[in-house]
Amino acid sequence: MILKKLSRLGLYALLFLGITIISFSSYNLIIAYNIQKENSASFASSQISNHEFDAINKIDILLNSSMYSIIFVALVLVILFTAFYISQRKYGKKIISQQNLIKIQEEDDNYRFLFNNSIMPMAIHQKGKIILINKSGLDFLEAESFDDIKNIDIIDFIHPDKKERSIIRISEVYQNVVRDKPYLEKFITLKGNIKIAELSAISLEINNDLATQITLNDITEQTKYLEEIKNSEEKYRNLFEKHSDAVFIIKDGLFYDCNESAVKIFGLKSCSEMIGQNPSKFSPASQPDGRNSIEKADEMIQKAIKEGFNRFDWLHIRPDNSKFWMDITLTKSILQDETILMVIGRDITEMKRVFHESEKSKEYLNNIVKKIPFPIIIYNDSNEVTFINDAMSNEIGFILEDIPSIDDWWKKTIPDNDYRQETRENWDKAIVSINVENLTVESSWVIDIKNGEKRSCEFFMIKIGNDNLVIINDITENILLSKDLLIAKEKAEESNRLKSAFLANLSHEVRTPMNGIMGFSQLLGERDLDDEERQSYVDIITKSGNRLLNMINDIISISKIDANQVELDISEFDILSVINEIVNFYKLEASKKGLVLFFENKLISDNILIESDEGKLKQILSNLIGNAIKYTPKGNITVTLLENINFIEIQVSDTGYGMKQERLESIFDRFVRLDETLDKTEGTGLGLSISLAYAKRINSEIKVESKFGEGSKFTLLVPFDINHKKPAPVISKPNTKREVLDLTGKSILIAEDEPLNYMILKLFLEETNASVAHANNGAEAVEMVGKLAYDFVFMDIKMPIMNGFEAMKIIKSKYPKIPVVAQTAYTFSEDREKAFNEGFDDYLSKPLSRDKIMEVLRKFFV
DSSP states (O other): OHHHHHHHHHHHHHHHHHHHHHHHHHHHHHHHHHHHHHHHHHHHHTOOOHHHHHHHHHHHHHHHHHHHHHHHHHHHHHHHHHHHHHHHHHHHHHHHHHHHHHHHHHTOHHHHHHHHHOSSOEEEEETTEEEEEOHHHHHHTTOSSGGGTTTOOGGGGBOHHHHHHHHHHHHHHHHHTSOOOOEEEEEEOTTSOEEEEEEEEEEEEETTEEEEEEEEEEOHHHHHHHHHHHHHHHHHHHHHHHOSSEEEEEETTEEEEEOHHHHHHTTOSOGGGTTTOOGGGGSOSBOTTSOBHHHHHHHHHHHHHHHSEEEEEEEEEOTTSOEEEEEEEEEEEEETTEEEEEEEEEEOHHHHHHHHHHTTOHHHHHHHHHHOSSOEEEEETTOBEEEEOHHIIIIIOOOTTTOSBHHHHHHHHOOOHHHHHHHHHHHHHHHTTOOSTTOEEEEEEEEEOTTSOEEEEEEEEEEETTEEEEEEEEOHHHHHHHHHHHHHHHHHHHHHHHHHHHHHHHHHHHHHHHHHHHHHHHHHHHSOOOHHHHHHHHHHHHHHHHHHHHHHHHHHHHHHHHTTOOOOOEEEEEHHHHHHHHHHHHHHHHHHTTOEEEEEEEOSSSOOEEEEEHHHHHHHHHHHHHHHHHTOSSSEEEEEEEEOSSEEEEEEEEOSOOOOHHHHTTTTSTTOOSOTTOTTOOOOSOHHHHHHHHHHHTTOEEEEEEETTTEEEEEEEEEOOGGGOOOOOOOOOOOOSOOOOOOTTOEEEEEOSOHHHHHHHHHHHHTTTOEEEEESSHHHHHHHHHHSOOSEEEEESSOSSSOHHHHHHHHHHHOTTSOEEEEESOOOHHHHHHHHHHTOSEEEESSOOHHHHHHHHHHHHO
């Protein structure tokens, strides 16, 4: 301390001495300067004497000696100050550092003010704890007060990923007692948020212990911003690569980068074939206007650099020498402080070709455009619509008089004001840059066509001189295609399901009656039965046969409907008698199920004749009543007959299961059964489909109403003219007693290759007492007729060796008076017509019945 004071006194003494010397020398300088100034005036006036000349020399000496004194004193002071500073560093460095640091903490108000109010987070760290921190530091660590963080090691706020490195660096600051270089550090605040900051540390001594002053520069937001920039760069890179148009970057007049679309459009294998090349390499030697491609390309590039934007059409060439047009857009941009050009190119070769050809003459253009299948509208710069083509009128519905101006077009196609304003603003922005002919703009939106229907359309506009040509592409069907495909797929799957169910049900419907026929036929032959049991078995066989026949008839009917071979037998008949007949027929079947079948006649007159096909009408009603009995577990069925002005209304109502509304649309489809869950229900699922087809054929209509769980009502509307109503004729009751035809002495030949069919026919004919012979094929029949002139011939159509047609022609050529009747399992109308056309006298379809056989025989023997 004494040495320190002596050093300070010595320094002050030397400073005082130096100042005295300098002051004296300065005084001499001032005197010398004034004297010199006066002598200078005298010298200027040429009035200087020898005495004055000596004085001047003394003044020079005085000036020089004063200057040297000042310089000397200054050097001495520098040397002394340096020596003092070195001595102080040498003997008092440690003491000065400790006292200064303690003063910073405890006494220096200025330092405290700066520390506490610094915008940089600052903290003093000692012995593994934070002992002092400013407000910015508390905010950084998201602490409310110093109490929240006191006695916490600053290392505890370091992110675990960086903690080990920070422990080492802060330790090095302690050990080396030096200022550490700033470095990036990741922190976790009291609230768990992550922050990024630049950390710098200074070593200190406080109360004779090492400490560290830590200063942070919070760069969290900058880091987030840089990360966003990085993500943005990746996003735009993806947009660049995935863009459907060709996208390039030109730098210093050469291709710098390109996307995959550019590679494909230019017919290249990879982008590397384009990078570093001059654009002229992918151009013909000259453009269609005759200008050199290299020169014109440079001109286009320079224009874009100068004006910031340039758009034009350009003819390119691929490596295979094929040429193509592109709509090129050049946009000036800055990349890493260097000027580049963003290039977007769209292949417009086809569009160029079409419209270049159409420009040969306006008339030719109009003829071409008029027949283009896309709606087209042309309007001029005054917004007057000057042309629309046929497709515009046919598809959109507007003619030229409907839209005299483009404003009218906007109002009529987009009635909604807000949507129209938004759409038109976007469209106008897109076309504002069109200043060169043949450039295109495209967009899409929803419009209202003239009939009010909404359609989704694409719009393409091309500038042709002062005209604007807009092409409209209706993409509504494309948008709905996925929905239509889905619906079609579902319908196909449903159709396949129904067909599979139908085939499974058909197999069941065939096997069930066949099982009854075969089983009970076997029992009839094996057992000794009384008359009652035998009749019971016969009834079962008959019922099974009828069921099988009905199923076959359904399939045949559907086949006839598909082949458009449904023939009508129109006649006048009493509708009331028909309804009574069918209702009486089904009453027994209904009663077997415990059901009651009612008939309500609400006709104004009981005797009403209608003109229709009685057979088709009976089949329709049989299907409707049969279904009602089939799908009604309990309750009743009611058949109601009503008379209206234009039609007879027949209603079939039941109290059965009923149907859900979504089922009503499909119940008339083929293979659909009213309730597929009822496995025990008989039927092929064709009845209602046949009924609907027959109803349409006789100009009638079938309606259905149903409520699930309550029942259904089917209504048949049959045309009826009330003005032609007349009483039905009195019909005598038929004689139900079977009449047997006596053909004693007559000979009948049966030509049949199937023994079973022959046996059935023979048994029926034996009742007539006729002599019956058998031929196994057509050739045998011809031979047997040649030996014995038979009175009658039953001829099967399909037989081996010689079929029935050939045998009949030979027999008729020799014995034209012998009746020859065709018998076949084929029931189509064309088969019947062919039989008569070929020369058969009559026609019988299998299965044969006694009544049919007797009816035919009566024609020829009675």
